[in-house]
Amino acid sequence: MKLSIAKNELNDAIQQVAKAASTRPAIPILGGIKFDVTHQGITLTASDTDISIQSFIPVESGDSIVAKVDKPGSVVLPSKFIVEIVKKLPSDEVEIEVGEQFITMIRSGSTDIQMVGLDPEEFPVLPSIEQSDVxxxxxxxxxxxxxxxxxxxxxxxxxxxxxxxxxxxxxxxxxxxxxxxxxxxxxxxxxxxxxxxxxxxxxxxxxxxxxxxxxxxxxxxxxxxxxxxxxxxxxxxxxxxxxxLLDGTYPDTSKIIPQSYKTELVVDTKKLTDAIDRAYLMSREEKTNIVRLITLEHGGIEISSSSSELGRVTEQLEAFKMEGEALRIAFNSKYMLDVLKVIDSEQLNIQFTGAMSPIIIRPADHPHSTYIILPYRTTG
Amino acid sequence: MKLSIAKNELNDAIQQVAKAASTRPAIPILGGIKFDVTHQGITLTASDTDISIQSFIPVESGDSIVAKVDKPGSVVLPSKFIVEIVKKLPSDEVEIEVGEQFITMIRSGSTDIQMVGLDPEEFPVLPSIEQSDVxxxxxxxxxxxxxxxxxxxxxxxxxxxxxxxxxxxxxxxxxxxxxxxxxxxxxxxxxxxxxxxxxxxxxxxxxxxxxxxxxxxxxxxxxxxxxxxxxxxxxxxxxxxxxxLLDGTYPDTSKIIPQSYKTELVVDTKKLTDAIDRAYLMSREEKTNIVRLITLEHGGIEISSSSSELGRVTEQLEAFKMEGEALRIAFNSKYMLDVLKVIDSEQLNIQFTGAMSPIIIRPADHPHSTYIILPYRTTG
The missing domain is CATH 3.10.150.10 (DNA Polymerase III, subunit A, domain 2)
Incomplete structure (x- = not known):
């Protein structure tokens, strides 16, 4: 195997596949990147057997020559070192040549690297997948x-x-x-x-x-x-x-999502996020992350948390809409923040079935997303 | 103590002093920030007894009113929580009021925080330093x-x-x-x-x-x-x-710096840095970080490192100037990179007294900096 290749294209492909290489490989070959070179291009593969990533660099891209292949062939090179060294090579071009016993020479500008390469025959074979149902x-x-x-x-x-x-x-x-x-x-x-x-x-x-x-x-x-x-x-x-794919049968979650509710709120996503974020800072001190939400008589909601050592945070928030029964509920503020962070809508809808029943959160303008948080059972 | 203050100015001063607050205080007061409020302004202090930082916020800055003091006074509030909550408060203005037993109310927009404050009398007293010899x-x-x-x-x-x-x-x-x-x-x-x-x-x-x-x-x-x-x-x-200040007498280092040398090089700082950085990547695999430098007969130097598992990196570098005896020396590449990273001059000067003697590095245009690295004693 012998070729010269543009450093940037080689580096991009290496960075893409390297994520699949084992950082602590059980056997050295699983910590490597396989180079397969043909006259059409260079295929890089990394695999820790759970995931495998493959990237192809064609010898020509548009009008420009990316690589010049003198001799096709294969070799496996250690990922950790290759990932770091290639981007630091001094010239825009890199020469790679594999010799006896997979000893590999990498040359770029005034840099000469001699690497211990591994036998590509020992590299895991990728699963063959029929590409019919795409x-x-x-x-x-x-x-x-x-x-x-x-x-x-x-x-x-x-x-x-x-x-x-x-x-x-x-x-x-x-x-x-x-x-x-x-x-x-x-x-x-x-x-x-x-x-x-x-x-x-x-x-x-x-x-x-x-x-x-x-x-x-x-x-x-x-x-x-x-x-x-x-x-x-x-x-x-x-x-x-x-x-x-993970082995086993995923539990049936369809019955977890409640079909009815007793209280419904529509609130501003950012304002709710900020209020819960402040209450979270206090709740975090108690390690429980418990935040309480109550509906107020005049409309709107109050969010609060407390820590015996630090004190108490109380937040008041208006609701665009509030329907149903008065409510007093406690939940894990970290879980709620995780949901709020991925909701892109400006407003969101929260439904409650009771103090011990799941809280349902949906972006107001996107009925295809449903988030559920189980409340905490607290006293008072 | 009662005042209202601009959130951004309060936050800036808190971020400045908080570095001195203990993250794991032996007693709670050392994990606090002391607020001292007078009609002139607010002084914030944090101290872990090794270092102390104090920042003053005047009530007026230029033409703008930064704070309005209703009642002077002092309190100590827990740093970790204060550092995070203040910047997240909803309004540009923050009200702080200390009540009985240092219970402190912080109000901003729709946020109400009640904090357990500590007695400022228990806070460490800063050293008094005469400001004569400045x-x-x-x-x-x-x-x-x-x-x-x-x-x-x-x-x-x-x-x-x-x-x-x-x-x-x-x-x-x-x-x-x-x-x-x-x-x-x-x-x-x-x-x-x-x-x-x-x-x-x-x-x-x-x-x-x-x-x-x-x-x-x-x-x-x-x-x-x-x-x-x-x-x-x-x-x-x-x-x-x-x-x-640290206790004890610092060793006399004046005699460590050699006054003569046998070999002198002037090289490009960036090129040397890049070459040693590549050699470092290989040397790191052996945990020793050993990199070798030899002078070449035709002028210039060769830098190399090797790992029994990975292979070998060899770098050639031109020198602007090379005088004195031929040289073969080994050193810790991490130590050399630490020096090279802080040298701002485009060229640097390296002097060698022998394979077992200190290496002296100086920025070419800055004789007031001297860096010394002891070489490794290696065989071959």
Missing amino acids: LQIPGDLLKSLIRQTVFAASTSEQTPILTGALVNLFEGELRFVATDRHRLANRSAHVDTLPSLRFSNVVISAKTLNELSRLIPDASALVEMVVADNQALFKIGSVLFYSR | LQIPGDLLKSLIRQTVFAASTSEQTPILTGALVNLFEGELRFVATDRHRLANRSAHVDTLPSLRFSNVVISAKTLNELSRLIPDASALVEMVVADNQALFKIGSVLFYSR
Whole structure:
């Protein structure tokens, strides 16, 4: 294998795939990036077996020559070092040549690097996925679906299935659900697809979805998604992102969402966020994050928290709309802030069924998102 | 005590002093900020007894009214909460009122906070320093003196005196020295002052000097410095910064700096930095950070490092000037990078006395800075 390649293009592709390389690999090869060089271009692959990322650099891009391949071939180079050194090389061009026993020479300007390369035959083989049933999702929509749900996933390894988000597709409606049993985030969106394309119980690790989100450019390019066996494949431009699905059956969350309520509020999202944020600062001192919300007789609500050592914060807030019974409820302010931060609407709607029943939060102008927080059982 | 005050001015002063409040106070009062309110203005003080910071907010600034004092008085409020809540208050104005038993009401817009205040009589008394012998230092010069020396101070509590920087003033020359026995940084500057003003063996904690540096605005305002007994006082605009001096006698470092050399190089600072940075990435894998430098026969130098698992980096670099004996030396690349990062000159001068003798580095256009690194004793 021998080629010369533009430093910036090589660096971009390395940064994209490196996220999938193991930082503490069980065997050295899992901490590597595989280079596959043909006369068409360079394919970089990293894989920790849970996720795999592949990026392709074509030898020509538009009118410019990106790489010149003298001899095709493959090698695996250690990710941690490659990720840092390539961007620091002195010249805009990098020469890579693999010799005997995968010893690899990297040359750029006055820099000469001799690396211990590894045998590409030992590198994990990527899952083969039939690309027949492809779902196309606008990139910005996929980013929103991820951002607005995965925060509610569990971080406890005691319930592995809940560390992921459930992704379902049914009759053109794509739905993301995440819950840690104390709160739930549910967001759906219509996607243009054949009605016959559907999948259910696809559960992808929240951490993996966040990595995926970072690879999606902000421009609204289409992302292609394929589900097969125990894998999901996302294609973002020239990058392929493979994720293993989590094992197990995701719990049925449809019955958790209450269908009726006793009290309903419509409030300003930013004002509620700021008020709860201040109450949170005090509630944090008691480690419980308990904040209380009560409806006021003249309309509006009062939000408060207290700490025996520090004191008490009391906030008054107007409501655009308040209907139903008077209410007194306590909840985890951190959970509420997590929800409020991902709501992009200026106003939001909160429904209460009672002091011990789930609190339902929805953006006022977006009925396809539903957030649920279980209240705290407190006295007084 | 009762006043109303502009939120931004109050917040700025709180952020300035809060650095001195203990994050894990032995007694609660050391984790507090003291408010002293008179008809002239508000003085905020925080102190962990090693350092103390005081900031004064006058009731009027230029043409604008900053605060309106209804009733003078004092109280101590917990720093951690105050630092975060004040900037998040909803209105531009904040009302503070202290009631019975130092219970303090803070009101802003629709926010009502009741805080458990502490008795200001229990707050540490700041050292009294006679302001007769005042040294005036341009703020940007003081920032440079700190940045270009304190990185070489020891972080080991086994040699407490070396965790500080030595600050001497003699015949109008202000000198900062720091060393951890493996390297040394020495920077002096001429300051306009009476020749009679002098001090020696003033040793201030490197951590404290970094805090001080952050309080100095980038504009070249004058900083006033006073040394008395076991304290140094710095006055930066309306902020007073007190630091306890470290106990003990700083070692005599004047004899460490070699007066002669066998080999001298002049090289480009950025090119040397980049080359050593690349070699560092490889040397880091072996935990030793060892990088080798050899002079080449045709002129110029070669920098290299190697790791048994990863491979080898070799860098070639031209020298503007090379005089004296051929050389082969090894050193800690991290220590060298620390020096190179604070050298602002485009070129630098390196002198070697031998493979086992100190390496001397000086900015080419600034003879008042001297950096020393002890080489590694390696074989081969």
